[in-house]
Amino acid sequence: MAASGSTIGEVDEIPGPVKETFCQPCLNKDQQTVADTFCSNCNEFQCYDCSNEHNVYAILKNHTFMSVKEANATNTLLEIKTLCLCNQHQKLFEFFCEDEKKLCCRTCAIAYHKKCHSVVEIEKIVGNMTSSDSGLGQKLAEAREDAEGIARHICSSKDQVAQDIKEMQVKIRQMREEVMRMFDDLEDFVVRRAETFQRETLENMTMKQTQIEKHLADVTSYLETIKSFFKKGTPLQKYIAEQKMESKVNAFCRNIKDKCQNLEKVNISFHFDETLKLPPLPVTENVPGKLLLKSYRQEDVYSINMTMKLTPVSAIILKKTGDDIDEPLYSGIDFLPDGRLVAVDNTNKKCLVYNEKLEKVGTYQLSYNPLSVAVVSEEELAISSGSRYKIKFLHVSECNEISSSRTCKVKTKYYSICLKDDGQFVVGTYDDPRPVRIVSLDGKEQDFSVNFRNKTYPIGTSASIYIKSSDKVVITDTDDDAVYIYDMKTNTRVVVKDDQIQQPRGVAVGPSDTILVCSCETNSIVQISPSGQILSSYKMNMKYPYKVCVSRDKSFLIVTNNCAGNKEMQKFKISI
Template identity: 75%
Template sequence: MAGCGSKIGEDDEVPGRVKETFCQPCLCKKKETVADKFCSICNEFQCNECSNIHNVFAILNNHKLVSVKEANSTNTLFEMKTLDLCDLHQIVFEFFCEDEKKLCCSTCAIINHRTCHSVVEIEKIAGKITSSVSGLGEKLKEAREDADGIARYICSSKDHLAQDIKEIQDEVRQMRDEVMRMFDDLEDFVVKRAETLQRETLENLSKKQALNEKHLVDVTSCLETIESIFRSGTQVQKYIAEHKMESKINALCRNIKEECQSLEKVNISFHFDEKLKLPPLPVTEYVPGQLLLRSYHQEDDNYVNMAMKLTPVSTIGLKKTRYDINEPLYSGVDFLPDGRLVAVDNKNKKCLVYNEKLEKVGSYQLYYHPLSVVVVSEEEVAITNGGGYNIEFLHVSKCNEITSRRTCKVKTKYDTICLKDDRQFVVGTYGEPKPVRIVSLTGEEHDLSFNFPNKTYPIGKSSSTYIKSSDKVVITDRDENTVYLFDFKTKRVVVTDDQIQDPCCAAVGPSDSILVCCFKTNTMVQMSQTGKILSSYKLDMTYPYRVCVSSDKKFIVVTNACPGNRKLQKFKIS
C-alpha cells in the first residue's frame, strides 16, 4: 500500500534508531498514530481505535489481528485463497487476453481465446499494472473510510434513538399524570350527573308502576264483578252488565296493551367525543364526552330468539281463466281478521277473496288497475288506484259478497297502503318528492316530519309499511338494495346487507320484526327494527312480489311476479 505504509526514521541503517510503524488508516487522514495491530486480511497496520471496526461488523469477525511486533517478526507470503484460480476449470491463471480484458487459464486460452489477437503471459505484464493495483488500494481505502463513517453514523443514530425513546416515555408519563388528574375530576362530574339521571328515570318508573298497580286493581275489580254477576245474577243483570262494562273493559285492556308495547329497557352509558381535549382546560369547562340516557326495546338484547321459521301450508297457481284477459298479477294482499285473504289483481282489474285453504270464494270487477289493498275493519278494505287520484273502499261480507262503499279523492299518486290507526293510513307514493304520506279515512293528506331521502320513486321501485308499536315507517329502495327505517325520536336507520337484494316490499312480522321480499334472490329476509338480519328463507317461487301477515302473526302469504309461473303461497310461522 504505497504512501500509507510504515513510516521510519530518515536513515534506517543508522545504528540505535528505532523503527516505528504507524496506523495506515490514520496516515491516509494525514494523522500520525503508532500502530498497535496488524490485520493479515486487510493487510494493514492499525491503531487500537481503527482496529475496533472489526468488532462492529459481523463480516469482519473472521479477520485475524496480531500485534505489530508479531507481524514484523513473521515473514509470510500472501495467500491467494483461490483468487488465482479459474472459476470454470479451477486452474491457475497464466494468461491475460488484452482483447477481451479477461484472465485466462491454459484451457481458456486454448478453447475460448484462440481467435483473439493478443493473449499474453501474466508474468510478462505483471509489473506494468502495479500502479493499477495501487489505485485500487486507494479506492478501497476511500470506501473503507466511508464505511467507517457509516458505522459511526449508525452508532450515533442508536444513541439518539434511545434518547428519543426516553424523552417520549417521560412526556407520556407527564401527560398521563395530567390526564389522570383530569379524569379524577371527570369521574366526580359524570357520576353526579348519572345519579341525577337515575333519580329522574326512577321517578318515571315509579309513575309507570303506580299506573300499572291501578290497572291491576281495576282488572281485579272488574273480574270479581263479572264472576259474581255470571255466577248468581239473572239473565237481565248479565245482559246489562255485559253492555255496561264492555267499553270500560275494552278501554282498560287497550291501556294495558299500550303500556306493554311502550315498555323500554333503560341503560345509562358514557360515550367519549371523537377528539378528546386535554388539560389545561378544566373539566367543568369542557367535558370530553357525552352522558347519554338511552332507551331501547328488549329486541336489542334478544333479537336472536326472534328468528322465525316458515312451514309451507298450501300453494295455488295463478293461471289465466276464461274470465281473465291477462295472466293474473296480485299487486296487493292482506288478511281479514277471520283468516280469509283479500287480494287485488292488477292485470285483470279484480278484487278477490280466498278462504283459509286458499280456495277462491269471492270476486269483484273493478274499473281501474288496483295497486295495493289493506284491511280497514272486519268487513271493509281500501284499495289504491293505479290510474287515478283516489282510494276506493269496498265492503267484504261474511258471505264473501263484495260491494263498493265509497271513493275518496286524493291529490297524490299512491301505491302501497297500510293502516296507521283507526283514522289514518300510511301510504307510499310514486312520482312524488315525498315517498311516504299520511291520508285520513276521509281523504285528508299531510306530510310526515321524517328525514326521508330526497328521491322520487317511479311506480314499483319502492314500497312502505308502518310499525304501530314503535311508530316507525319502513321504506324499501329496489335500485339501491336498501331498507330505510324512520321514527320521530331518532335518526333514520339505513340497512344494506348482501342478503337484501332488490327489496320490492316489506311487512310487519312476528315480534314486530320486518319481513322483506327480495325480488332478485327469491328470498324472504327477516330483520329487526335496529337493522339486524335475523333470518333468511329461500322461497319456492321466482320473483316474490308481495307479502302480508295475519293479525295473530301466525301465518304469512306471499305472491310472485314471474310470468308463466305465478303463485299464491301460504306459510305457518313458528
Template identity: 75%
Template sequence: MAESGSKIGEEDESPGRVKENLCQACLSNAKQTVADKFCSTCYEFQCNDCSNVHNVLPILKSHKLVSVKEANSTSTLFEMKTLDICNQHQKRFEFLCEDDKKFCCSSCAFVNHRKCHSVVEIEKIARKMTSSGSGLGKKLKEVREAAEGVSRHICFSKDQLAKDIKEIQIEVRRMRNEVMRMFDDLEDCVTKKAEVLQRETLQILAMKQTQHEKHLADVTSCLETIESIFKNGTPVQKYIAEQKMESKVNAFCRNIKEEYKKLETVNISFQFDETLKLPPLPIIEYVPGQLQLKFNWQEYVNSVDKAMILKPISVIDLKKTEDDIYEPLYTGIDFLPDGRLVAVDNKNKKCFVYNEKLEKVGSYQLSYTPLSVVVVSEEEVAITSEYIEFLHVSKCNEISSSRTCKVKTKYDSVCLKDDRQFVVGTWDEPRPVRILSLTGEEHDFSVNFPNKTYPIDSSACTYIKSSDKVVITDRYEHTVYIYDIKTNTRVVVKDDQIRQPRGAAVGPFDTILLCCRKTNIIVQISQTGHILSSYKIDMKYPCKICVSCDKLFLVVTNNCLGKKIMQKFKISA
C-alpha cells in the same frame, strides 16, 4: 292431620286417614284450627269464626263460601284472581258481547247490552276454543328470560366496573415504582375519584336493578297465574284469562324490548397525559391523567327478536281464466281477521277472496287498475288506485263497493296506522310516505324523509304500530330504511341478501319481513336493522308479502312471466 298446604282436590294416598284442612287465617296467628269453610274469592280455608267476617264487612259479602268437603271434591277450583268477576256487579262473567267486545255478567247483559245484536254465552264459545293458552305462557317465559338477562347484564356491569378499577390501581402502582413519591399521592387521589364514580354509578345500577327485579316479579306472577289457569281451569276460565291478560302480556313484551334497547355497558379507565410535566404543585392539585366513565349502548338480538321458521303448507298457480284478458298479476294481498285472504289482480282489474286453503271463494270486477289492498276491519278493505275505494267483503264472500275517496297524491303501497288512518307509499311524488285518513284527508309525517321521488313499483312501505316506526324499501338502491317517528332518526339496512326488496310486512315479534326479487328470498330483520333470518323460497321474483293478524301465517306472490304462483307458509319461532 293433613295441613292446608295440600292442593284442593288432592287425594290422600294413605288408607284410613281423614284429611283435615287448617284455617289459614288462624295459622298466620300461630293457631291450628280445623277449617269449616273455603272462600273461592280469598282462596283460603277458614274456620267458622274467621269466615263470619264475610257477613260483617259489606265488601266481602259477594265472596262465595262453600264447605270444606265441597271444596275438596272440586278438582277444577283454583285461583282466578278476580279475572272472571265483573267489577261493577261483583258477579261472574257469563256472556260476551261480540258487538262491543266486552265480557258481561247477567246484570251487564240485561242492563247495558240489551240492544246489541250478538250477546252469546261464554261457555258456548269456550267449548269451541282450541287454544291451550300456551301462547301467553310462552310469551311470558320469553319476557321473563329477557328480564333475567337484563339483571344478569347489570350484575356483569357491576363486576366489570370493579375489575376496571382494579386494573387502574395496578397501572398506577406500576408507575409509582418509577416516581415513588408522586405516585403515592396519585394512587390515593385517583382511587378516591374512582370510588366516587363507582359509588354514584352503583347507585344508578342498583336503582335499575330494583326496577327490573320488580318487572321480573310481575312477569313471574303473571306467568304463574296463566300456567295455573291453563293447568286447572275450565274452558270458560281459560278463555277469559287469555282475553283479559293478552294486553298485559303485550305490555310486558313492549317494556322488555324497550329495556333491551336501553342496556348499556359501563367502563371506567384512566389515561395518562402523553407528555407528563409536573409543576411544583401538590399531586392532589395536578393529576397527570383523567378518569373517564363511559356508557356504551349495546345492540342485542335477544329472545324477543327471535328468528322465525317457515313451513310451506299450500301453493296455487295463478293462471289466466276464460274471462281474463291478460295473465294475472297480483299487486296487493292482505289477510282478513278470520284467516281469509284478499287479493287484487292489477292486469285484469279484479278483487278476489281466498279461504284458508287458498281456494278462490269470491270475485269482484273493478272498473279501474288496482295497485294495493289493505284490510280495514272484519268486513271492509281499501284498494289504492287513482282514488281509494272501500269494498265490503261479507262472511259469505260477497264483495260490493261501499264508498270511494278522492285523493290528490298517487298512492301505491298501503297499511293501517290505526283505526282511523293509513300509512301510504307514494309514487311520482317527492314525499315518499304520507298519512291518509279513512275519510280521504292527507297529512305528512313530522320526519325528515329524503326528498326522493320513486317511480311506480320501485318502493313499498309498512308501519310498526308498537314502536311508531315507518319502513321504506328502495328497490334499485337495494336498501331498507327504518324511520323512528318519535326521535326523527333512521336506520339504514344494506346486505348482500337484500337485493331488489319489493313487498314489506310486519312479522312475529314486530320484526320486518321483506321479499327480495333478485335473491328469491324472504328476509327477516329486527327494528334495529339486524338480519335475523332468511329463507330461500321456491318462487322466482317474489313481489308481495302479507302476514295474518295472529302472526301465524304468511303469503307471498310473485311476478314471473309464465309462472305466477301464490304460496302460504306456517310461521313458528
C-alpha cells in the same frame, strides 16, 4: 317425555316450584297464610286458625272439609270437563276437522264443516295414537324458562339502574376532587410565579429608590449653596457661582426628567381563559356535562328469539280464467281479521277474497287497475289506484259478498297502503319527491315531520310499511338493493344493505315487529330486526317473490310472485 305405555291424556309433569295455595280470609286481610284445608260450603281455602271458626258458630259446624290437595284435584277435573265442551253449544267435542285444524262438537260438524274433506272422530284419533306426549309440557317448560329469563333480566336491569346512579355519583365526586386538585396546583403555580416576579421587581425598585434619594440629597445641597451665594455674595460672586453651577444643575434636571419619563407601573392579576370561565347561572340552567337517560331493546341479545320458521301449508297456481284479460298479477294482499285473505289483481282489475284453504270465495270487478290493498276493519278494506288519484273503499260481508262503499279523492299518486291507526293510513308514493305520506280515512293528506331521502320512485320500485308499536316507517328501494328504516320519534334512519337483499319488493311486519322483505333476485324472504339486523333468509319455492303479508295474530304468512307463466300464491305457518 311420557313413558312408553302411559294412558292417553296424561301429560308430562313440568318441573319447577310447587304452587302454594293461600287462605282466602287471610288474603282479604292483606295477609298471606298457606291454606291447610278447603271448606266446600264456604268454597274457600282456609288456614288452621280461620277453619277453627267453624267450631265457634253453630251455623258453620255442619260444613264439609277436604284437604287442599283433594280440592285442587277436584278443581282440575272440573276444568278438564269444561275444557272438553264446545263453548258455543256446550256439547262434548267428538270430532276434529283436519282441514281447518279445529275441534268440533256434533252440531259444529254438521253446521260448519259439511264441505270439509277430513272430519275424524276423536276416539279414532286417540285409538291410533302410540304416545301421549303432545309436546305441550316441553313447550310450557320452555315458555316458563323464557319467562324466568325475562324476570331475571328485569331484576338485573333494575339493579343495573341503581348501580349506574351510584357510579354516576362516584364519577362526579371524583371529577370534583380532580378539579379541586387542579385548582390547588394552579394556585401554587400562580403564587410561586407572582412571588418570584415580586422579588425581582422589588430589587429593581429598591435600586432606583436609592438613586433618587441620592439625587434628592444633591438637590438639597445645591439649593442651600445657591441660597447662600445669593444672600451673602457680591454681584460678581453671584455671577461667577451661577455660571459654574449652571451646567451641573442642567445635567441634574435632565437626569431627573429621564427618570420621571421611565417610571414603571407594576400590576399583578390572574384571568381565567373563556374555556374555564363558567357563567353565574344555577346548575339547572347550565349543566357542565351531559346526562343520558335511555331505555332500549337489546335486540342484539334477543334477536335469536325473534328468528322465525316457515312451514308450508298450502299453495295455488294463479292462472288466467275465462273472464281475465291477461295473467293475474296480485299487486296487493292483506289478511282480514277472521283469517280470510283479500287480494287485488292489477292486470285484470279485480278484488278477490280467499278462505283459509286458499279457495277463491269472492270476486269484485273494478273499473281501474288497483295497486295495493289494506284492511281497515272486520268488513272494510281500502284500495289505492295511483294515477286515478283516489282511494276506493269496499265492503266484504261474512258471506264473501263484495260491494262498493265510498271513494276518497287525493292529490298524490299512491302505490302501497297500510293502516297507521284507527283514522289514518301510511301510503307510499310514486313519481313524487315525498316517498311516504299520511292520509286520513276521509282523504286528508299530510307529510311526516322527518327527513326522508330526497328521491322520487317510479311506479313499482318501492314499497312501504308502518310499524305501529315503535313508530317506524320501512321503505324498500329496488334500484339501490336497500331497505330504509326511519324512526319517527328520533328522526333517524338505518340503511340495510346485504347480499341477501337483491331488488327488494313487498314488505310486511312479522312477529316481534320484525321486518319481512321479498328479495326478488334471490327468491327469498329476508327477516330483519327493527334495528336493522338481518336475522334470517328463507328460500322460496317460487321465482321472484313480489308481495308478502302476515295475519293479524302473526301465525300465517302469504307470498305471491311475479314470474311470467308461473304465478303462484303460497301460505306458510309461522313459528318462533
